[in-house]
Amino acid sequence: MSDPTLLVLASLANGEKHGYAMMEDIENFAGVRLGPGTLYGAITRLEEQNWIRAVASEDRRRPYRITAEGRAHLAALLQQLDQVVKAGQRRLKHA
Amino acid sequence: MNRLAKMLAKLYPKCWRSRYEAEFEALLDEVKQSWRGALDILKGAISMQLRMWSSGKIVGVGAVAGLIVGLGCWLVMPNQYASLALVRIPACCDASTADGRERLDSLMRFLLSRSTLSTMSQVHGLYPVELKKMPLEEVLQKMKQGIQIRPATLGELSSRRAFQAIQIEFVYPDAALAQRRQRSGGALQLGSTGSR
Numbered sequence: 001m002s003d004p005t006l007l008v009l010a011s012l013a014n015g016e017k018h019g020y021a022m023m024e025d026i027e028n029f030a031g032v033r034l035g036p037g038t039l040y041g042a043i044t045r046l047e048e049q050n051w052i053r054a055v056a057s058e059d060r061r062r063p064y065r066i067t068a069e070g071r072a073h074l075a076a077l078l079q080q081l082d083q084v085v086k087a088g089q090r091r092l093k094h095a
Numbered sequence: 096m097n098r099l100a101k102m103l104a105k106l107y108p109k110c111w112r113s114r115y116e117a118e119f120e121a122l123l124d125e126v127k128q129s130w131r132g133a134l135d136i137l138k139g140a141i142s143m144q145l146r147m148w149s150s151g152k153i154v155g156v157g158a159v160a161g162l163i164v165g166l167g168c169w170l171v172m173p174n175q176y177a178s179l180a181l182v183r184i185p186a187c188c189d190a191s192t193a194d195g196r197e198r199l200d201s202l203m204r205f206l207l208s209r210s211t212l213s214t215m216s217q218v219h220g221l222y223p224v225e226l227k228k229m230p231l232e233e234v235l236q237k238m239k240q241g242i243q244i245r246p247a248t249l250g251e252l253s254s255r256r257a258f259q260a261i262q263i264e265f266v267y268p269d270a271a272l273a274q275r276r277q278r279s280g281g282a283l284q285l286g287s288t289g290s291r
Contacts, residue, residue, distance in 0.1 A: 018118070018121075018122075019118060019119075019121075019122040020121075020122050020125040020126065023122075023126070035131065035132050035134075035135025035136070035138075035139075036100070036119065036122055036123060036126060036132060036135060036136055036139070037135040037136040037137070037138055037139020037140065037142075038135055038138075038139060039122075040115060040119055040122075040139060041139050041142055041143065043115075044111070044115070044143070059121075060117050060118060060120070060121035061118060061121045061122070061125075062117075062118040
């Protein structure tokens, strides 16, 4: 759950955000405070993969938006995660 | 702290900074900086540098770093000299008999006993620095760790049949003292002193 790329994609799923807004949002929904280096490492990787895209801005704070490929990738990641969660819960019940 | 964070941000690769520096600095202005945050930026910069490097550059830098660490270890670690002595075992100590084994054990116990080691260290002035800082028991323990006793066979030195011996090795930072200790510790000095 602490994979920064997953957290950034999940944060951008409901609308574009700049770096600081992503940090705050991720802390609110996941309880993880990403450091600036970790956040921008994830942003760099995601942009290289074409899963997020920078939005033109007059401000120094540049917002990012999730792309269609990014959305598909996030959906696949969440499905995998869901399988792990369900398997874990089943096993806990039977233990 | 914000100044430190911005200085650390300069460690990112130039091509990365040309794309992200302005927005990254804007983020640093908004975030309350801490040592943990600074460490995160440093980690990010190193990771990004490595991502941008070619495999040849990574191998080259790794090799140079390894060389520097190796050189540092070589300079910091003191020289150790190992002195070897071969002591012929009398016929009465033949390890194939129970009585001989008992005598051999007794000889080894004598060589490694507190009184023998203590006398050796006093007579030859061994471990002067350690004796000033540590209790005698710890110094003797260290001395004991520097001594290794193994069984050996000496055939080539005698025209008669091969005979049993024990090899005593003593490791010490001073070559002359290591050899002197061995001369007094063994009845027959046959080995030589060499750097280890």
